[in-house]
Amino acid sequence: MKPVSELIKTRAGTLWHVRPDETVFGALRLLAEYEVGALVVMDEGRLVGVMSERDYTRKVALQGRSSKDTTVAEIMTRDVIVVTPATxxxxxxxxxxxxxxxxxxxxxxxxxxxxxxxxxxxxxxIADHELTISQLESYIHS
Structure with a gap:
């Protein structure tokens, strides 16, 4: 299997992010616009959290809070698990x-x-399996 660097290479320069002082409503708009399930939360170029649809569902919607009155900082996941390009x-x-x-x-x-x-x-x-199947079919037919 590939290193993560291969996966992100196709999206070079694309990093969907939000500031912690943004409203959750604004972050939800970005999630919808970019068709993603989570945003990196950045403060002055530093990773400070991740805000996901799951964070919104559990910490705003289910608690009856307003997404227009709640900031991303209030609901984001702060203990972010990260990987390196070599992972x-x-x-x-x-x-x-x-x-x-x-x-x-x-x-x-x-x-x-x-x-x-x-x-x-x-x-x-899936791409890896499709390649393997194609190679096996080619081998069988030759």
Missing amino acids: RTRDCMALMKEKKIRHLPVLQGNTVLGMISIRDIMDDI
Whole structure:
């Protein structure tokens, strides 16, 4: 399986993020606009958290709070689990399963390079299996 750097290479320069002082409503608009399930929360270029649809559901909607009156800082996940560009996709999958998370920011030192999702991992696995099947079919027919 590939290192994470291969997955984020196709999205170079694309890092969907929000500031901690933004409203949750504003963050939800970004989630919808970018069609993603989570945003990196950045403060002065530093990773300070992740805000996901799950955070919104559990910490705003189910508690009867207003997304227009609640800041991202109030609901974001602060103890962020991260990976490096060298982390293998198989290890990311195991980490996501163990920690019950769906998104992993990719950091090199203190620099956020991107974020991968379980969807990215599944797409990689499917592509890998399709390649293997194609190679096996080619071998069988030759």
